Amino acid sequence: MRTYLAACTAACALMLSACSGGEKANDGAAAANDTAGDTATAAADAPPAPKAGLWEMKITAAGVPAPQATKVCVGEAAPGTNAFTPPPGAGQTCAKNSVTKVAAGYEIDSECTIQGMTATSKGSLTGDFSSAYKIEMATKMSGPNLPAAAQQEVKTVIDAKYLGDCPADMKPGQSQTG
Numbered sequence: 001m002r003t004y005l006a007a008c009t010a011a012c013a014l015m016l017s018a019c020s021g022g023e024k025a026n027d028g029a030a031a032a033n034d035t036a037g038d039t040a041t042a043a044a045d046a047p048p049a050p051k052a053g054l055w056e057m058k059i060t061a062a063g064v065p066a067p068q069a070t071k072v073c074v075g076e077a078a079p080g081t082n083a084f085t086p087p088p089g090a091g092q093t094c095a096k097n098s099v100t101k102v103a104a105g106y107e108i109d110s111e112c113t114i115q116g117m118t119a120t121s122k123g124s125l126t127g128d129f130s131s132a133y134k135i136e137m138a139t140k141m142s143g144p145n146l147p148a149a150a151q152q153e154v155k156t157v158i159d160a161k162y163l164g165d166c167p168a169d170m171k172p173g174q175s176q177t178g
Contacts, residue, residue: 045099045101046084050074053165054071056163057159060158062154070176073167085097094111107125108122108123117143118142131161134160135156135157135160136158140152141154
């Protein structure tokens with residue numbers, strides 16, 4: 001379970017930093033988004049990017065005794081990107097990877113595969129994205145390389161709070177745990 005929480009923490013940090021304009025981690029992001037579907041519709045449904053600066057994420061997951069805290073330096077959002085649905089990484093494919101506007105905020109729906117493992121996630125995203133936001137997700141991992149105990153649904157809640165400017169020793173995309 002701790003490994004899963006670490007993976008969720010890393011994924012959250014990536015979600016927040018992958019689309020930062022501070023560093024070009026993936027020059028093919030626009031091309032990947034164009035092939036994923038109608039980008040105009042996706043942009044209309046996309047939540048605002050989190051405000052650039054230092055964010056603290058408190059991550060709570062079922063089976064983990066205490067919330068984990070991570071600080072992430074978020075850069076300015078690159079035009080045409082969505083911090084909550086970054087393009088797939090190397091070796092990763094996503095059959096679904098969407099954020100849709102609903103009355104209470106946004107719904108997240110993704111199904112991505114990497115190294116024979118599939119993560120299926122559904123959840124919600126709420127907040128003002130300038131001072132705070134909250135992600136509630138249910139994720140199920142599956143695949144022949146995972147033991148049965150790891151193939152159960154895990155509920156995760158991420159409460160993110162804006163702390164201010166990033167410290168001088170942190171660049172967009174970097175995170176600190178603890």
